[in-house]
Amino acid sequence: MSGTSRVQGRGLVDRSRPVTFRFDGREIRGFEGDTIASALLANGEIMVGRSFKYHRPRGIVGAGSDDPAAMVQVGDDAAATDPNVMVTTQEIHAGLQAGPQNCWPSLKYDIGVLNDVFMRFFPAGFYYKTFMGSDRFRWLNWMTFEPLIRAAAGLGKAPSKPDPDSYESVNRHCDVLVIGAGPAGLAAATNAARSGARVILVEETPHLGGSLLASDGDTTTIGGKSAADWVEAQKQKLSENPDVTVLTRTTAFGYYAMNFVGLIQRVKDHLPEHQRDAKQPRQRVWRIRAKQVVLATGAIERPLVFNENDRPGIMLASAVRTFLHRYGVLAGKRILIFANNDSAWQTAFDIRAAGGEVAGIVDVRRDLDEGLALRALKAGISVHPRTAIVGTHGRHRVDSAFVAGLDDGGNIRGTRSRIECDLIAVSGGWNPNVALFAQSRGKLKWDEGLASFRPGQSWQEERSAGACNGTLDLADAIAEGAKAGMEAARAADFTVRAVKQPAVETDAVQTLNLVPVWQVPSGLPREKTKAFVDLQDDVKASDLQLATEEGYDSVEHAKRYTTQGMGTDQGKTSNVNAFGIMAEARGITVPEVGTTTFRQPYRPVTIGALGGQHVGAHFMPRRGTPMHDWHRAQNAIFEPVGDWLRARAYPKAGESFQAAVQREARAARTTAGLLDATTLGKIDIRGKDARTFLNRVYTNAWSKLAPGHCRYGLMLGEDGMVSDDGVTACIADDHFHMTTTTGGAASVLQKLEDYLQTEWPDLDVWLTTVTEQWAVAAICGPKAEQIVASIVDGIDLDPAAFPFMTWRDGKIGSVPARVFRVSFTGEVSYEINVPATYGHWLWEQLIAAGKPHGLTPYGTEAMHLLRAEKGFIIVGQETDGTVTPGDLRMDWAVAKKKGDFIGKRSLSRSDTMRDDRKQLVGLLTFDGDHVPMEGAQIIGTADEPAPPVPMQGHVTSAYFSPNLGRSIAMALIKRGGQRMGETVWIARNGDKPVPAKIVGYDFLGDAKGEAA
Amino acid sequence: MKRYSALELIRQGLTGHRGWDRVWRKPEPKESYDAVIIGGGGHGLATAYYLAKLHGMTNIAVIEKGWIGGGNSGRNTTIIRSNYLFDESAAIYNHALNLWKGLGQELNFNIMMSHRGVLNLAHDEGEMRQLKRRVEANRLNGVDSEWLDAKEVKNFCPSINISGDIRYPVLGGTLQRSGGVNRHDGVVWGYARAADAMGVDILQQTEVTGILTDSGQITGVETTRGTIRTPKVASVTAGHTSVMAKMLDIRLPVESHPLQALVSEPIKPVLNCVVMSNAVHVYCSQSDKGELVIGAGIDAQLSYTQRGNLDIIEHQMASLMELFPIFSRLRMMRQWGGIVDVCPDASPIITKTPVKGFYVNGGWGTGGWKATPGSGHVFADLIAKDEPNRIAAPFTMDRFVSGALVAEHGAAAVAH
């Protein structure tokens, strides 16, 4: 049954290139340029799927992205399958596999159709009224029913393997962005481009021309050319202009603030596998910043809502024209027209002209245009004025319609008669496609003539032209487009002269004469009428009426109660009908009902495409230090610290992580350890007021720190809570080198700039980040001095000459180095800073020099352990945004007398001065082998009572200390500082709490004295 | 109020569904009420419901400037959990969770409460520590919460990618099995219907434009439908909390930001629980209808536009790809924004104010949906008794003077 419905000589499909694809397990033949829809129709098929709720058969209704429900699953590969693909937009190609979704066991025989049988019990929102459990049957609640409902819902299936394709997003700026390449958009783009402006023209379908491609190209001339030639000429003009970009198969999906528009380009979906360029992404998001936008997105035909209007074979009249002219396919063999306006009559004429059979024109209007009636008569088409379709028949495709006359009250009069047909082409009028305009936050207005909404007041730099602006006449649409294009160019500061617009001659129907009918009467009671509004979500007119009666009368409530317009098409064809039906039900006008909110995207956008290239390996930079390669080569275990990756430990072959940490930590105290400390934030501070500045940003005093010396500082937020810490060195009286935590580097610099620029602009201070200027190797332990001595020149390492908390400049080879005698471990320690490009070399020198002395590189885990042995805090581990210096029992770091500093006042609030706050203490478990879990809670009893259990605090850090031969922990405990020696218990999930003694947190005590 | 049941549904089905009652009346505003609640979101309606049910205050009105549920209640990702760190938070959120459990039945309205479990993932050492601390605190507070290692995470939620190759591998996570999602609109409607049945007037399309006082005591409100007298005004206006307070020259520690969410096209079930990750920034579940419901991030700037930026969504989707590479070919169907009222400590304000008779419930920020019944319950108590009860007491405004913040913000992964 191939090609039976093809009409010779029409359409853009390439008849020299047949294409075979599979649908529902069968081979289907079409031509290059066909969509699944046009190929199916050419083969006499129209049913493609099942509806969401009642599993009713669904066929092709539209011819483009406005189709409400004709969706399939494309691809049978577990990784590259696509659910909910619209047959009307998916171009066919060799190898394409498509299958119906939401039906089982097959498209034709679907168990889910039982829902349809019981439809009367499942009106809108029925699920709110049941399944909630009752006093007697509590188990009959949602948890029992949900799995069944879930399994029945949903449409297609998600892939089960990761996506093999890639995506990309790109940025562009332009002067004029034109969306839609119908006659209006083409005129806008060419006229804007004449000015020299940078123009981008976007078209959703593969071809320029819009509705011109859906009309008989021979009966319309523009500027003396056939419509097709005119389109070709515009295309030529645009392609010759280097400042114009034309994008087809590209949908403008989102109109955001400040003329930021998102486009989604389908780069490869239409190509067979072997033609897909591996260098190209599957889809591309264009992020456009346009000075001016011209919307030329056309109009969307709306169907009529009548009884049994959802059968496959009931199609929009414009879609019938599109299939005929764009694809050369007659969608039916005997086509009945049903309309309330003139434009659908064109469909009848076109069918006749193509040699098809028209079963008649059923029109609800009484007064018909005489010219049209005459044309119909000439074409041998029977016309039924003041008549309505009141029902249809046909199992998987309509085979006949029942019609009846209407009286002046719009009610059914007389008896039903039957008209045989295999396709009903309906038109309820046109809705200007205002989605993007509304997204831009423009204000819609009601147009009585169209009985629809169209753009009212613009809010952004944008103008609408053509059918999307309610201008349906072709000549007017072109003129309006041209004007919009020129005005947009001028608004973007270009000059352009008006030129005469081409004359349009056409015998296509240009009038509308619409008589709105929101629901066609059926003569049946409401419960017997199956008049569908939203074909995807199975919303019937009666559902909207029920919602209104029940009190869900606000348009937003009705939407949510019935799910009207909440499907993948977002109500493109159905919303205005729904508003009309609601208006009738409420006895008010449609504009009084208002619209629901148009939201992005205009059409669903692939999630992967939104992620763009920033996924997988490209997700986030893996920031590494100059020594990173060395750590990698040692098979270090890494940990993410913000964007950085830091070496956590260096297990040797066969060694466990924990064993490695113990070994590294032991070495650091017995021989020497080496840590890559490059990631610490570093800020160069200079200016005569630098000391004053430091006094204000740190809690402690900086007035007396002499050049050559270093000091530890605590930084608070204005709320008094510890936010960062680090060592700052005095380089010269007006020059300091500050270090911050790794994670705090950026935020501290921002905070300091903030205070400097906005609170204390009178201070003469400059700040510059030098975080990545320096590579830092921290070497510590009993052998550190010897090792450092063997490579550093120009520094007297004698502790008397180079004491703790000072720094010196020296050289390593010819490389200038700055060495800080600070310690985060309690061991004698040197933090050697060299310019980053020498970092790797420095590290290798230290490793080599240290080898004879047992130098052991250690990672962040051993670093944490070592500092805990010495009782140093880590901001973010001992603190959590609720901890003051007093809570840390670090009052020594808070200068009482120096004047104000950030957060000072907060320390004297009633709550921050409470004496039962949690305080940092050390904890020694009675069982020294037991290492408490970090985060474990502290309780006051040996047994865990039933919840709620009073909690006294929690373990912030805990390690097995190789140097003390037992476990150590730090904890924040209520009143901890005053409870030395007390026993508390550490709660354990499922186990008996572990007793521990509260102690000071300098576990090494004076044994290792390098403490600030 | 005609009760809803399967039987009634069948009866109505046989008679064309013509016998259903209106869910709520459409009353004209009275001249005066015993109390006026501003804000017809979940919290406001729950407050009214409990005031009427538990405190016998039925001569009250809920005033809503748009349609009820049109604020954040209608635009949230409906994640419900109570595994908060601090005792104060655990108390109020768990109170809410317990109320959620029987709420559908109590309201005689199916709110589709699905206790399908909430996973909070950890991706680095710091998060592991924080989440373990939370699990332990939860357990001792009687909040259902457990720790899962990466493999157990995968077992519980097979669609997650736990590969070690990703930028921030999943190291483990917490699971609250009683957490889950529900149907936000159903909750709003259920509360409204039940409150209306007890006599509460729900005044939609009525905006409060001013609050009247006389010597420091509330006397009424000005609305777009006239003046209404009342001795008690309770603001439950989420994103507009500051705007309400400003009518009485009260400043609050609240900033209103756009927060976005989106849904994918509907698909057959692929995600069986709620997944939340802070480091990779993903909040995701699948609705009963089949869409993936994905919470995006908050815009940095404040705004009252219920919109947000595309780049937030783009980052969100890139993050989603880390944890769920199999979602890549699905499509975003709709995105939207709400206006969330964020407090510096990420905890709510439930408080009396210097103006006698003026009560404020707000500051729930990105995560107040889960609290709806609990919030309404304790707020009703505060309005009726003019004193916060034990659960509400930590959330008064006093904490911004004393410093006793309930700093979930600093302490735990708080979002949604």
Next chain:
Amino acid sequence: MFVIDCPNCGPRDQSEFVYGGEAHIARPTKSEDMTDAEWGEFVFMRTNTKGLFAERWWHATGCRKFFNMLRNTATDEIHAVYRIGEKPPKVDADLPATPAGEASIGSGNDAVKIMRADAEAGS
């Protein structure tokens, strides 16, 4: 996404900037004389204006300068940028007609449409 006209670098994408919160909140110089309540006011309280709002932004990737911006938070329309230390300029903005209401256009809050505005759409 906003395009923010940095006073130093010119119009740039919002992704280059960091939001700096409400503008014109001067840090008290004599905090020791303040009550807890007064201090709490400075640290925590914000006007959170719906309407014309002065806020700070930091051009993090560019000139690293803070500056002020006047924006209508009911529509996100940016009205002016000006330097730290300067007073906000006078501008005309489409402000909400009522305190919690919406600007006549551009608010984006179609979802809380008010009846009367609905009716207007018809005229």
Next chain:
Amino acid sequence: MTAPVRRSPLAHRKPASAPDDLLHLSERAFDAKIVLRGTPDILGPALAEVAGVEMPEPTRSTTSDRHRLLWQSPDEFLLLGPKDTELALLDALQAALDGAHVQIVNVSDYHTTLVLAGPKARETLMTLSTLDLHPRGFTVDQVAGTTFGHALGWLVQTADDEAEGGPVFEILVRWSHADYLFCELTHGARAFGMPESKPLSGELMEI
């Protein structure tokens, strides 16, 4: 001890090119780079004397035969000079500006420079940058501190579009973002036949 070896952040990456000279991407490491904080009236004479460059207008850069001076903010400028001259420059500038309220910081190792040249340079950059990089929007000697995907950097155009081989852009990027940016640029340019460099990954993160 071995003789000092300077290693640039992209020492492990070879220059990459797309066919037909559409695009070339390479690292130029070790330029001398000095940050100068101060007002132009104070810095101007010193820079003229030491480096022979004029103070640039906002968002522009100026050049002399050996130096380029980038505007970064009204009081922040970045001086670029030949390899191994940073210490001398530092000394000379310090001497010339002695006692003035300025800050002079050696950041030679903070950044490295990526050079992206060729007719497809703009398009490639636009896969990552939100700047208006059309020749009308971005011209020779223009400077912008901005983001490239998740990396930060300073972009400067150093050769005109009309120049042989097309426009040349330089991006100053910090050490830890250099590999990411290099790979993103090759990734963004894959459509032009650029061989793709994969970001380093595979660090062990599980115990």
